[in-house]
Amino acid sequence: MKRAVFLSLAVCLALTGCSSGLTIFSNYRRLEMIELVRTVTVDAAEDGVNVSICGTAGEKQEARMYQNTGPSIGVAMNELTLMPLGRQAILSHTESMLIGEDAAKTRLDEVLDYVERFSEMRLDTGLFIVRDGTALDLVSGVAGKETPAADVVAGLAENMPKVGEGYVFSCREIAASLSENGCALIQCVRGEKEEKLFEDRGDLNIKPAGFAVMLPDSTAGYLTEEETLGAMLILGKYESHNLDVPVEDAVLTVSVDLVKPKIRPVFSDSGELERIRLELELQSNLVSMDGLADLRDEKLRRKVEEKLSELMGGALEKVLERERTLGLDFLDLEGICERREPIKMEDMPQRWEDIFTALPVDVSVKSVLMRTYDIIDPPEISGKEEGSPWEKLTESLRGS
Secondary structure (H helix, E strand, C coil): HHHHHHHHHHHHHHHHHHHCCCCCCCCCCCHHHHEEEEEEEEEEEEEEEEEEEECCCCCCCCCCEEEEEEHHHHHHHHHHHHHCCEEEEHHHEHHHHHHEEHHHHHHHHHHHHHHCCCCCCCCCCCCEECCCCHHHHHHHHCCHHHEEEHHHHHHHHHHHHHHCCCCEEEHHHHHHHHHHCCCCCEEEEEEECCCCCCCCCCCEEEEEEEEEEEEEEEEECCCCCHHHCCCHHHHHCCEEEEEEEEEEEEEEEEEEEEEEEEEEECCCCCCCEEEEEEEEEEEEEEEEEEEECCCCCCHHHHHHHHHHHHHHHHHHHHHHHHHHHHHHCCCCHHHHHHHCHHHHHHHHHHHHHHHHHEEEEEEEEEEEEEEEECCCCCCCHHCCCCCCCCHHHHHHHHHH
């Protein structure tokens, strides 16, 4: 009997909620009354900080942006989410935060502190620094009437590692690096005006601008494109990259599809850290060729591998030299060595801070050209016995 009464009461409450706004779910919100925030910007302002939120209420809805200025990020965001926007801002879906260059120099620790302490924000939110302009101007410029800026930023974040131009570190990764190493790498972007690829887009295009080396309260420097590539290789953030390799009378475009970095500390008999050995193994495939070259020539293929090793090795040497110059272990070499040899690193008589800028790093790169996608590949490439071109073509067609 009690169960029947309870069920009847629940049904009545649910039916009443349809007309009066009440519901058995305390956190229920109608879709048209919420704004799912996906991107947040932070810029320096004369009287504090300027923040903006942008998102969309649903599919085929106009992309909306709201902004507010306050003495701190927490105050500005709180006032912004409580303003009569016509919707309730939901920050738990935030995918990316973009910080203007000026704000990053003075408020990076405040941004990370806000993300960590505010329950609706997520620590896996990606963080960008906007160079040569404000984050608000960039986000406003790339968005279209029905294209949220978050879609453009998300596409960039996904594709950068695949072309060797950068990697978006999360707030968690950046905060951990600042705590452990006293510095951190953060992906930079900038806006550039160029011809629209799509009609429903703004007049700006967002471009990668390398890594910034950040301290909690200042900027230590910016890495070049080559140094950024070297950092990605060492940190294991590299996914794929097409490189032009000039050989004899041709330029071969090679796709680097597999990268295996190996870092090993070398100790003396007395336990002192003498040097670090950095070995990089690359596997690549030929994408295209401009010019004339005989890919059946083993010597030519070896030249391609040597050239590729030189290009990647140069990027490694550049970023290692930059770390020594800045005196900051933004590559986390100490952490990598500790994970490889924890007991020896703990027992070594030197302090890492005293030796790492003068510590030799032996760099070696081994590159292997796996395939040339030529139907008359010799046994060294295909792994099969040599046959006539027509036999190989017939076999290939049969397999497909």
